[in-house]
Amino acid sequence: MTALAVSADHTTIAGGHSNGNIFTWEISKPSKPFLQIPALGPHEMEDRKKDGHVQGASVLHLGFLGTRHTALVSADVRGMGFSHLATRGLGAVGRTVKTTRILGRYPMDVTPAGRSRKPSSVLAAAILPLGNSTEKTDSMGLVAMLTPYLLVVVSTTPIAQTQFKTVRPKEVANETAITGCLAWYPAVKLKSAPGTSSPATSKARLAYVWGNVLTLLELSVVSKQDDDKPPALEFKPKSRFKCDEAIVAVQWINRQVLGVLTLSQRLMILEDTSLRITETFDLMPKRILHRDVFSAQLRQLVERMDEEGSHHTQVGDAYYNSFKAFKGRIFLLVSSQ
Amino acid sequence: MSPLLGLHSRNSSLNRFDSGVVGIEQLDEERPAPWEVVRWTKLKKISQQLFTDGGRRNFGNPTCIVVSATIAVGTDKGLILVFDYSQTLKQIIGQGTKGWL
Numbered sequence: 001m002t003a004l005a006v007s008a009d010h011t012t013i014a015g016g017h018s019n020g021n022i023f024t025w026e027i028s029k030p031s032k033p034f035l036q037i038p039a040l041g042p043h044e045m046e047d048r049k050k051d052g053h054v055q056g057a058s059v060l061h062l063g064f065l066g067t068r069h070t071a072l073v074s075a076d077v078r079g080m081g082f083s084h085l086a087t088r089g090l091g092a093v094g095r096t097v098k099t100t101r102i103l104g105r106y107p108m109d110v111t112p113a114g115r116s117r118k119p120s121s122v123l124a125a126a127i128l129p130l131g132n133s134t135e136k137t138d139s140m141g142l143v144a145m146l147t148p149y150l151l152v153v154v155s156t157t158p159i160a161q162t163q164f165k166t167v168r169p170k171e172v173a174n175e176t177a178i179t180g181c182l183a184w185y186p187a188v189k190l191k192s193a194p195g196t197s198s199p200a201t202s203k204a205r206l207a208y209v210w211g212n213v214l215t216l217l218e219l220s221v222v223s224k225q226d227d228d229k230p231p232a233l234e235f236k237p238k239s240r241f242k243c244d245e246a247i248v249a250v251q252w253i254n255r256q257v258l259g260v261l262t263l264s265q266r267l268m269i270l271e272d273t274s275l276r277i278t279e280t281f282d283l284m285p286k287r288i289l290h291r292d293v294f295s296a297q298l299r300q301l302v303e304r305m306d307e308e309g310s311h312h313t314q315v316g317d318a319y320y321n322s323f324k325a326f327k328g329r330i331f332l333l334v335s336s337q
Numbered sequence: 338m339s340p341l342l343g344l345h346s347r348n349s350s351l352n353r354f355d356s357g358v359v360g361i362e363q364l365d366e367e368r369p370a371p372w373e374v375v376r377w378t379k380l381k382k383i384s385q386q387l388f389t390d391g392g393r394r395n396f397g398n399p400t401c402i403v404v405s406a407t408i409a410v411g412t413d414k415g416l417i418l419v420f421d422y423s424q425t426l427k428q429i430i431g432q433g434t435k436g437w438l
Contacts, residue, residue: 001400001411001431010406013430015417023431027407027419030430286377291400321401321411333402333410 002293003062003074004321008130012069016059020052022074022084035070037084037097045108051082051101060293060318061125065141065156070095073102073127073143073156077297079120080104081145083156102154103145119300120147123180124208124320128219131186133201136221136231144206146180148301151208153235164217164235168210176211177246177263178298179316183207185252187219205272206235207250207258214241214250214260216275241275243268248290248316251325259330261288261323263316267330289333290317382424383408396429 003016012034014024020039025032039055040048053059057076065071070086081103086095105117128142141156142163153164187204204219216239222232241260249261257278258270265288269279295302295315302315322333388399397414407427408420417430 001413001415001417004401004403004409004411004417006403006405006407006409013409013417013419015411015415015431017415025417025430027428027430030428031432033431289399324402324404326404331402331404331408333399 002058003060005062005064005072007064007069008067009069012064014062014064014072016062016074018058020055020057020059020076022053022059022062022072024069024072026069035084035086035095035097037072037074037099045106048106051099053080053082054078054107058293060122061145061320063125063127063143065127065143066130066138071141071157073125073141075103075122075125075145077121077293078104078107079122079147079297080106081122081125081143081154083141083143083154083160085157100156100160102143102156102160103147103152118149119298120149121294121297122147123178123294124182126182126184128184128204128206129186131188131204133187133189135187135201135204137187137204137219137233140230144182144184144208146182146208146210148178148180148210148298151182153206153233155230155233161230163233169213169215169240171240171242172211172213177314177316178294178302179209179211179246179248179263181209181248181250181320183250183252183258185255188255202255205238205252207252209247209250209260211246212243214243214247214258214270214275216240216273239273239275241270246316249319249323251323251330253325253330254328259323259325261319283332286332287335288319289322289335290319291321293318380408380424383410383420383426 001015002018005014012024012026016022022037023033024035026034040052041055053076057078059074059076061075063073072084075081082099083102084097084099086097122145124146126144130138142153144153149168151166152162155161155163185205187201190200190202206217208215215237217235218238220234222234246263247260248263251259253259256272260268260270265284267281267283268277271278298315324331396416397412399410400413401411403409410418415431419428421427
């Protein structure tokens with residue numbers, strides 16, 4: 001199992017596998033999967049009629065959309081991302097899953113110029129979770145995905161549409177390991193100041209990292225006249241933090257505090273919005289589990305970069321499955337001797 | 338082409354959990370307090386139930402965790418183990434599928 005997700009109502013769990021298959025289960029009925037989303041086999045790739053992970057592409061990231069347990073997003077090691085929307089049916093019988101590609105290209109699809117594609121992978125992916133307030137973005141199924149080159153935010157319902165795109169900043173130090181991670185904090189109701197009637201709502205934020213550079217984006221819904229059209233979104237960079245080494249994982253501890261794990265396994269606590277370091281803890285003795293998931297896929301990228309003169313000689317291991325924050329607490333999956 | 342620190346992960350044998358506990362009692366919007374005390378507690382009951390030699394033979398090695406109302410652990414044998422916060426094993430999911438169709 002290479003990826004795991006739990007639905008917002010805690011009834012359904014999804015698992016992604018190293019062969020590209022995805023299954024979901026109702027937690028109360030563990031013996032039989034609820035949905036099965038198999039990867040595309042070789043014969044299905046020849047005259048491709050539907051989308052899906054290519055067989056053998058490890059599913060690295062998984063998430064449920066909104067409150068649904070029949071809508072998922074997944075991303076794999078080869079740089080492809082998909083949304084999976086299951087239709088209604090009687091239980092699991094009669095449900096079909098409509099899979100749509102939202103990121104990346106199939107290996108046999110040639111570029112317009114006929115060149116071979118840059119090697120890519122999805123270093124990080126996460127769905128904007130629902131907060132405690134109703135937002136216009138709740139029905140859009142927003143997901144952020146980060147490759148070594150691009151950050152994209154895509155809305156997946158009702159149709160797949162790119163909402164935001166940005167490239168890796170030049171500020172990322174040349175000698176840093178290739179790492180990428182991201183974490184959303186949803187819009188939440190704020191306690192109203194005494195004397196005011198309606199509580200204010202904070203805006204949703206996305207913290208994303210390439211190498212040693214962390215950037216904070218704030219998401220605003222542009223107010224529109226026409227309620228029939230989907231909302232227009234604006235992503236504004238608010239602040240940036242440059243670490244002295246590569247950052248391998250990031251999680252929001254609460255609305256104003258970020259926990260950032262560095263390559264040498266220091267945990268830094270950053271205070272929003274200044275992104276000032278308030279605490280640092282050395283977690284190296286804890287031996288947080290990290291797995292080499294990307295280096296095979298990105299080997300060509302490293303070689304190409306070395307030829308071009310930059311010195312990205314390392315591809316960072318994956319830490320995102322071992323470093324999670326929930327309700328103000330941090331959970332670590334560690335290895336011991 | 339993996340970083341210097343990548344070597345450790347391949348030798349992991351026994352696995353255990355750690356949980357971080359924040360020392361501050363309230364998260365007040367008007368006075369966001371920095372962390373004062375941080376304590377790390379091991380989720381021993383989970384480790385003892387599963388991540389012994391026998392547990393790993395049956396369930397495999399843990400590869401990922403998801404924390405929400407439950408603590409879910411995925412293993413390299415394609416199983417998902419679901420625990421509640423009192424560290425009781427509530428469910429084992431995925432036996433018999435092994436990721437194939």
